[in-house]
Amino acid sequence: MWRGPWYVPELRVLNLGNNSLTGIIPPYVGNATKLMNFDLSENRVSGNIPKGIGNLSQLTELYLYNNQLTGFIPTTLFNISSLLAIFLGINRLSGPLLVDEGNIVSNFNFLSISYNQISGCIPSNICQLTELNFLSIYFNNITGDIPKNIGCLSNLEKFYIGENPIKGTIPTSLGNISTLQYLYCGNNRIVGQIPPELGKISNLRELSFVHNYNLIGQNSHTLKAIKCIVSINVSFNDLEGEIPSGGVFAYSTLQSFLGNKGLCGMHILEIPACAITNPGKQSKIKEGLLEIVTPVVTSSFLIFLLATIWIMKRQKKGKSKDVEKVPEIRTHQLVAMGVLRIGCIEKSST
Structure with missing residues (x-):
């Protein structure tokens, strides 16, 4: 002890x-x-x-x-x-x-x-x-x-x-x-x-x-x-x-x-x-989703709209250039035809 x-x-x-x-x-x-x-x-x-x-x-x-x-x-x-x-x-x-x-x-x-x-x-x-x-x-x-x-x-x-x-x-x-x-x-x-x-x-x-x-x-x-x-x-x-x-x-x-x-x-x-299960919570979730989705949809629509307008303007501008080219072609054709006719007259007189 x-x-x-x-x-x-x-x-x-x-x-x-x-x-x-x-x-x-x-x-x-x-x-x-x-x-x-x-x-x-x-x-x-x-x-x-x-x-x-x-x-x-x-x-x-x-x-x-x-x-x-x-x-x-x-x-x-x-x-x-x-x-x-x-x-x-x-x-x-x-x-x-x-x-x-x-x-x-x-x-x-x-x-x-x-x-x-x-x-x-x-x-x-x-x-x-x-x-x-x-x-x-x-x-x-x-x-x-x-x-x-x-x-x-x-x-x-x-x-x-x-x-x-x-x-x-x-x-x-x-x-x-x-x-x-x-x-x-x-x-x-x-x-x-x-x-x-x-x-x-x-x-x-x-x-x-x-x-x-x-x-x-x-x-x-x-x-x-x-x-x-x-x-x-x-x-x-x-x-x-x-x-x-x-x-x-x-x-x-x-x-x-x-x-x-x-x-x-x-x-x-x-x-x-x-x-x-809480309706209030559901509505808050929906509100949150809307806050996210709405800006996305709006911005997408605006981008689409601007793109469409730009494409239409390009197409319209292209058509106007084509229209300007047609008279020019016809004028050249008429001048050419005139020259040919004058040439023919000169030959006949000779």
Whole structure:
């Protein structure tokens, strides 16, 4: 059983990751007060995370992922102001996320608790993690809604909340996170529409609302405006309307839109073409066609008319020249005949 070197007062870095360590994290872990980097990842350490870990006032990075840890995440962790990264994924941790009440003084950049048994709601005081740019809480038992004020995480770049029984609607405030690049909300119970505000996230690269089943509406055109997006998956929902032909949609596959019976668009393989059932839309299409066809027909007619007039003038001019030539020929003939007659008279007189 591993007991740990907790009586080394000057210890700054403890990296024991990717070994076969067993046992628990001793409760006197807090004695290593100058520890900055603590890595026990990818072992078989079990038991709880000791509350004494909150005494590591200089701790900046904590790696405990891929172990067999159980119990709650100590609230004292969120009061270490120097702490920048916590990785607790792939364990058996339970209880709520963060604290329901109270202040958080940590300046987290990274918080990963995926693949655990964390329950309860995402608390509103998550907004106190103003420096957070990576938040991964997928594959847990988190319920409730996504907080309406989630847009307060103004530095967030990656947000993974899929594989949880989260319900409610997608907050419009997500559109305020201009730094957001990756958003995964798959296999939740989210309802309602994809808010058009998401179209404002100019840095968004990957977006997934797969397997929510109850997302509705015709908001695909909103996402067409996002220039950087390279991957989108909204399959198995209740979306409808035409799939845009530009942007990321031009390179998407059938798998990105499966299970949405109301979607249509010829450019995606096996997606049916959109039927025009709206008379207003039909009239607009007719008006558009008329705007294109009318100038073409008019210009063609004018060209034909001008060509006809030009040909007629050429023909008329040719005829007038022929008429002028006829008198000239007859005159020459008469002169010639006159000359011949005079010649004949002279000969007879002689």
